Amino acid sequence: MNRCSFLQGLLVASFSFCALSLSSCAQEVYQPNQVLKDVEILSADSMGGRLPNTPGHAKAQQYLLQRYQNIGLKPVGQQYQHTFTFTQRNTTTTQPGVNLVGMIEGKSDKVIVISAHYDHVGTRNGKVFNGADDDASGIGAILALATHFNKQKPQHTLIFAAFDAEEQGLAGSKAFVANLPIAKERILLNVNLDMVSISEKNELYASGTYHHPNLKPLLEQVKVAEGLNLKFGHDRPEQGHDDWTLQSDHGSFHQAKIPFIYFGVEDHPHYHKETDEFKNIHQSFYLKAVETILHATQVLDKQLPL
Secondary structure, three states, X not given: OOOEEHHHHOOOOOOOEEEEOOOOXXXXXXXXXXXXXXXXXXXXXXXXXXXXXXXXXXXXXXXXXXXXXXXXXXXXXXXXXXXXEEEOOOOOOEEEEXXXXXXXXXXXXXXXXXXXXXXXXXXXXXXXXXXXXXXHHHHHHHHHHHHHHHHOOOOOEEEEEEEOOHHHOOHHHHHHHHOOOOOHHHEEEEEEEOOOOOXXXXXXXXXXXXXXXHHHHHHOOOOOOOOOEEXXXXXXXXXXXXXXOOOOOHHHHHHOOOOEEEEEOOOOOOOOOOOOOHHHOOHHHHHHHHHHHHHHHHHHHHHOOO
């Protein structure tokens, strides 16, 4: 089985290709510098921390719409924007939210939903909480995956969902699951990405195999980027707060009995702090994480039933 290694091209000037192991053939894939650019733009001060229904959040939304179009994602329904309402956390105020949903059609109409959230916590006391790791990094990664699969067509239909209002109690993903744009029976899996760019220990977790042990042998086949440690865990009820099962948007799928795998890192000193800025992400680790998540998605796409 041919598997791309994105980091083989990382340190060369072009940043524009990867070499295929077991093959002399080269395939064009996403460019690592574009992934970093996406994170840098989404976590810039001009986005104001991406609190829903603020000017910075609107800028982030427009940027993502343009990226969806440039990549070539098809809308799911009449348009990318899927609107909903939610109650702002710790208030009784109802606000509008907007999930951004696009797709790449596969050979099968069975679906893998690949998700990340594009909102963050905004500006507090004049300090911008940029949310570079949380979760501009996840959005950058799903854009990279979309770029790849638009060029190398998947077996399954892939839906790419940028969820809104995750920081408001998973409101965007809850609304998506409650009003699915396709039949629930078509959805095989949610692959959710939330905080994938900072790890002093070079550890990326694939959480969820406790609940879905059939997925672990597939993930154990994944070619992990050199220097990165792909670990399992943070998904057992007895772990308390360290059980991540309901702590990001995959929790909405889990509660709807849709299988999930969540890729993320453990908490770090920048979590929900104004220091969660682009300059503090671990760029080499992040690109290795994106590479590994891509390899994992390729394996899942090839081996899940059609």
